Amino acid sequence: MKQTLLILGGGTAGTMIANTVRKRLPEVDWDITVIDRDDVHLYQPGLLFMPFGRYTRDQVTRSRRSCLIEGVTFVLAEVERIEPSSNEVRLVGGDVLDYDYLVVATGTSSRPDQTPGMLGPQWRKSVFDFFTVDGAEALAAALTRFDHGRLVVHLTDMPIKCPVAPLEFTFLVDAWLRDKGCREAVDLIYVTPLAGAFTKPIASAQLGHMLEDRRITVEPDFLVERIDNEAKALVSYDERVIPFDLLVTIPLNMGSDMLMRSGLGNELGYVPVDKHTLQSTQWPNVFAVGDAADLPTSKAGSVAHFSVEIFVDNFLSLIEGKELTASFDGHANCFIESGDGKGLLIDFNYDTEPLPGSYPLPTIGPLKLLKETRSNHLGKLAFRWVYWNVLLPGRPLPLPSHMSMVGKKPPALVP
Numbered sequence: 001m002k003q004t005l006l007i008l009g010g011g012t013a014g015t016m017i018a019n020t021v022r023k024r025l026p027e028v029d030w031d032i033t034v035i036d037r038d039d040v041h042l043y044q045p046g047l048l049f050m051p052f053g054r055y056t057r058d059q060v061t062r063s064r065r066s067c068l069i070e071g072v073t074f075v076l077a078e079v080e081r082i083e084p085s086s087n088e089v090r091l092v093g094g095d096v097l098d099y100d101y102l103v104v105a106t107g108t109s110s111r112p113d114q115t116p117g118m119l120g121p122q123w124r125k126s127v128f129d130f131f132t133v134d135g136a137e138a139l140a141a142a143l144t145r146f147d148h149g150r151l152v153v154h155l156t157d158m159p160i161k162c163p164v165a166p167l168e169f170t171f172l173v174d175a176w177l178r179d180k181g182c183r184e185a186v187d188l189i190y191v192t193p194l195a196g197a198f199t200k201p202i203a204s205a206q207l208g209h210m211l212e213d214r215r216i217t218v219e220p221d222f223l224v225e226r227i228d229n230e231a232k233a234l235v236s237y238d239e240r241v242i243p244f245d246l247l248v249t250i251p252l253n254m255g256s257d258m259l260m261r262s263g264l265g266n267e268l269g270y271v272p273v274d275k276h277t278l279q280s281t282q283w284p285n286v287f288a289v290g291d292a293a294d295l296p297t298s299k300a301g302s303v304a305h306f307s308v309e310i311f312v313d314n315f316l317s318l319i320e321g322k323e324l325t326a327s328f329d330g331h332a333n334c335f336i337e338s339g340d341g342k343g344l345l346i347d348f349n350y351d352t353e354p355l356p357g358s359y360p361l362p363t364i365g366p367l368k369l370l371k372e373t374r375s376n377h378l379g380k381l382a383f384r385w386v387y388w389n390v391l392l393p394g395r396p397l398p399l400p401s402h403m404s405m406v407g408k409k410p411p412a413l414v415p
């Protein structure tokens with residue numbers, strides 16, 4: 001009898017898994033099905049550039065169906081609930097699908113409804129986000145009208161997908177305002193719940209200096225309690241008040257409510273998994289990959305990519321009755337746009353924080369770690385092509401899934 005691999009979510013991780021596994025398992029023995037609530041695959045890193053008119057909606061979206069190879073079934077439906085004890089998935093509308101193995105790849109999404117006042121009368125008037133296409137488009141329109149006052153960039157809480165995105169936006173908006181000739185008329189303020197610019201000490205120091213050099217004020221340790229729409233201000237639990245003319249916020253990010261309804265999600269809706277094998281800690285035939293997993297590393301497309309390779313090895317072992325020997329090390333790498341056609345790159349894992357050096361080859365690079373260069377910026381732009389044409393179709397990218405210390409300066413030598 002045929003077996004079924006059911007994949008919930010046809011985003012970055014779900015699509016890569018379906019296409020990679022399909023090439024490894026015969027169609028006579030295996031059905032592979034992807035379920036998603038819509039047919040619009042979004043290249044999310046492109047959202048960063050939309051507020052500055054660099055990309056349009058059409059340049060960052062494609063049909064999900066068209067991203068799946070032949071032999072993968074696509075079901076357009078909202079998942080209502082998973083019943084792991086009976087290996088069933090219930091869809092909104094009443095249909096029920098059975099599975100032998102399940103991959104949860106439902107990602108994470110912005111939840112402005114979780115902060116009082118965020119979805120109030122100023123939403124998309126002077127309070128904006130850019131983690132959705134609609135939000136990025138509305139912000140683009142607002143930025144063309146903005147030429148003086150207080151522009152506040154705000155991060156509600158961690159974890160968020162692409163934890164460097166709010167910093168990148170801040171660097172890009174600083175450069176944008178300089179290009180428009182109105183930077184002097186704008187107070188640019190970066191508000192974060194963290195103690196510094198970023199989570200990891202060496203990168204945080206470097207990025208903190210870059211904010212300082214650009215005369216961007218940092219408001220650390222700010223835990224937002226509400227947005228006061230009348231006063232147009234962020235208010236924290238310790239009663240600090242930060243007024244704004246234009247607020248660009250990253251709302252709380254949460255996993256799918258469906259996972260909480262199914263008893264599979266933690267308090268933020270992420271699935272507890274073994275951080276090395278990606279297997280659910282509760283159900284051996286269930287895995288969570290990508291942003292949906294409760295992994296102690298960044299929520300990023302690069303993590304989805306590296307961990308998919310580990311997942312595929314372990315999944316193939318599991319169905320052959322073998323031990324799961326592939327081990328994910330939390331490998332993440334992210335380009336960080338810094339404005340003026342430059343960028344940085346960070347590369348790290350569960351145990352090693354981002355360090356200076358070169359990547360992927362020692363000395364030659366061509367990419368530099370934790371250093372602003374033109375080649376890093378070009379690498380970020382080139383990544384859109386790589387995403388659609390190499391990663392999603394499940395073609396091999398010549399980068400190891402495990403992080404390497406080759407080319408990196410050991411922490412003891414970093415001043």
Ligand SMILES: Cc1cc2nc3c(=O)[nH]c(=O)nc-3n(C[C@H](O)[C@H](O)[C@H](O)COP(=O)(O)OP(=O)(O)OC[C@H]3O[C@@H](n4cnc5c(N)ncnc54)[C@H](O)[C@@H]3O)c2cc1C
Nearest residue numbers: 009011012013037044045079106107162290291300301302
């Ligand atoms: C502004 C921005 C910039 C970024 N930049 C970078 C970058 O430079 N580098 C990088 O590595 N990463 C970046 N990322 C992060 C990266 O895009 C994500 O981490 C990655 O896409 C996660 O993939 P995923 O498959 O886990 O989730 P997603 O790709 O988000 O897919 C989840 C899918 O699940 C579906 N779904 C959820 N719930 C249900 C349900 N109940 N029923 C049916 N379907 C459901 C959704 O519709 C969605 O299609 C960025 C993200 C943003 C927002």
